[in-house]
Amino acid sequence: MAYELHYWPTIQGRGEFVRLALESAGADYVDVAREEGGMEAMMGYLDGPGVKRPPFACPFLVDGRKVIAQTAAILLYLGPRLELVPAGEADQLWVHQVQLTLADLVVEAHDTHHPIASGLYYEDQKAEALRRAEDFRRNRLPKFLGWCEAVLQRNGNAGRAVPRMVGGKLTYADLSLFQVVDGLLYAFPKATKRVLRKTPLVAALHAGVPRHKRLADYLASERRIPFNQQGIFRRYPELDG
Amino acid sequence: MAYELHYWPTIQGRGEFVRLALESAGADYVDVAREEGGMEAMMGYLDGPGVKRPPFACPFLVDGRKVIAQTAAILLYLGPRLELVPAGEADQLWVHQVQLTLADLVVEAHDTHHPIASGLYYEDQKAEALRRAEDFRRNRLPKFLGWCEAVLQRNGNAGRAVPRMVGGKLTYADLSLFQVVDGLLYAFPKATKRVLRKTPLVAALHAGVPRHKRLADYLASERRIPFNQQGIFRRYPELDG
Numbered sequence: 001m002a003y004e005l006h007y008w009p010t011i012q013g014r015g016e017f018v019r020l021a022l023e024s025a026g027a028d029y030v031d032v033a034r035e036e037g038g039m040e041a042m043m044g045y046l047d048g049p050g051v052k053r054p055p056f057a058c059p060f061l062v063d064g065r066k067v068i069a070q071t072a073a074i075l076l077y078l079g080p081r082l083e084l085v086p087a088g089e090a091d092q093l094w095v096h097q098v099q100l101t102l103a104d105l106v107v108e109a110h111d112t113h114h115p116i117a118s119g120l121y122y123e124d125q126k127a128e129a130l131r132r133a134e135d136f137r138r139n140r141l142p143k144f145l146g147w148c149e150a151v152l153q154r155n156g157n158a159g160r161a162v163p164r165m166v167g168g169k170l171t172y173a174d175l176s177l178f179q180v181v182d183g184l185l186y187a188f189p190k191a192t193k194r195v196l197r198k199t200p201l202v203a204a205l206h207a208g209v210p211r212h213k214r215l216a217d218y219l220a221s222e223r224r225i226p227f228n229q230q231g232i233f234r235r236y237p238e239l240d241g
Numbered sequence: 242m243a244y245e246l247h248y249w250p251t252i253q254g255r256g257e258f259v260r261l262a263l264e265s266a267g268a269d270y271v272d273v274a275r276e277e278g279g280m281e282a283m284m285g286y287l288d289g290p291g292v293k294r295p296p297f298a299c300p301f302l303v304d305g306r307k308v309i310a311q312t313a314a315i316l317l318y319l320g321p322r323l324e325l326v327p328a329g330e331a332d333q334l335w336v337h338q339v340q341l342t343l344a345d346l347v348v349e350a351h352d353t354h355h356p357i358a359s360g361l362y363y364e365d366q367k368a369e370a371l372r373r374a375e376d377f378r379r380n381r382l383p384k385f386l387g388w389c390e391a392v393l394q395r396n397g398n399a400g401r402a403v404p405r406m407v408g409g410k411l412t413y414a415d416l417s418l419f420q421v422v423d424g425l426l427y428a429f430p431k432a433t434k435r436v437l438r439k440t441p442l443v444a445a446l447h448a449g450v451p452r453h454k455r456l457a458d459y460l461a462s463e464r465r466i467p468f469n470q471q472g473i474f475r476r477y478p479e480l481d482g
Contacts, residue, residue: 052395053338054388056342056385070337070342090307093317096317097294097310100314104297107345115373128356131357132356135358135360147295150295154294154295
């Protein structure tokens with residue numbers, strides 16, 4: 001039975017981390033809300049009083065009778081099933097830990113343009129966004145990508161064409177770091193390129209991951225929604241620098 | 242061998258979610274940074290170039306040779322070992338999903354007093370904090386605790402003296418919800434009490450969890466650090482209302 005991914009149909013957002021895992025593995029899945037009637041199906045899980053274990057928000061995955069929300073929890077579940085993690089508990093927990101840290105970075109990247117409230121327009125919190133984005137560029141972005149660089153250095157990547165975050169095979173930690181860097185390059189091209197010059201393994205991973213055959217097909221397809229101004233990563237030139 | 246918890250020694254913070262799990266289970270552990278020389282030990286893991294899988298931040302748990310960071314990942318690891326989760330994969334993933342959702346709430350509670358930058362003083366971002374806290378009280382706090390109420394309603398808690406988030410036995414989801422509500426009542430007593438009147442099962446869980454014998458002992462001990470103005474939950478009366 002195909003996995004069902006439920007997520008907003010017009011943005012990459014957090015759903016993209018799940019899409020990349022499913023696509024790279026060639027998994028059978030339906031991106032439900034992009035199908036006819038799919039938004040109603042998604043809202044039924046979010047608002048339906050009969051859902052025993054309700055998602056707080058999308059994305060969520062439906063696998064038979066299981067409903068799993070929270071991006072990192074979805075990937076924890078899919079990792080072994082899609083062969084996107086090593087076999088042992090300790091390694092799988094480490095991949096998950098990397099994912100949770102990238103998730104923290106994603107929140108902070110989002111909050112650069114919405115530091116006050118998700119329900120308000122950017123224009124209504126632009127002054128605050130300018131301040132928050134400056135701190136993000138100066139302190140947080142270098143700290144997060146510097147940590148990723150250290151993880152890559154310590155994973156014994158010498159001689160690999162494409163560096164890996166954990167072990168020698170592709171994991172969802174690689175896919176998620178690719179996605180985060182891709183989004184950061186969209187939103188903060190100047191600041192991100194400056195940091196990537198000091199984190200060459202992160203840059204090499206970002207350049208190398210899309211050469212994976214199935215990912216290359218996906219990224220070139222219509223299934224890959226372009227970055228836009230409704231997602232997590234938004235390009236406001238005044239927030240970059 | 243005793244578990245080692247590494248966390249800032251003067252605040253509850255994110256470490257408290259791990260402390261509550263360890264204490265409620267009567268586990269053998271050392272709160273390392275509160276011991277002589279413990280801060281140096283903690284910083285060695287965070288900054289040491291020889292740490293193969295470096296924590297991005299504390300808290301982290303050391304169990305033999307394993308180093309596990311990210312609060313939710315630590316609890317995922319400890320859950321089965323401390324018998325704070327049901328046996329099956331689906332139930333354990335659901336407890337984890339609850340934890341991740343509470344972790345999102347914790348970030349938002351923190352950001353009410355630090356909406357611009359963790360590295361700046363509250364006084365340097367007070368105007369922004371007033372705006373963010375208003376949105377938190379009006380929209381986010383009721384949404385998160387409303388979701389917790391729905392989870393409790395759908396867990397078949399009728400007739401239980403203390404409602405449970407998942408199944409009939411104490412899980413780390415219960416401990417973490419207790420802790421979040423406790424922190425919210427410290428930081429936003431007016432707004433939180435208003436929401437708790439509409440979420441009676443959440444209120445009953447918060448009142449009931451500390452009657453657990455080992456937790457009651459812990460909460461009355463010096464090991465429980467009082468809430469204070471350096472932690473995640475801070476009481477600035479101007480942010481409540």
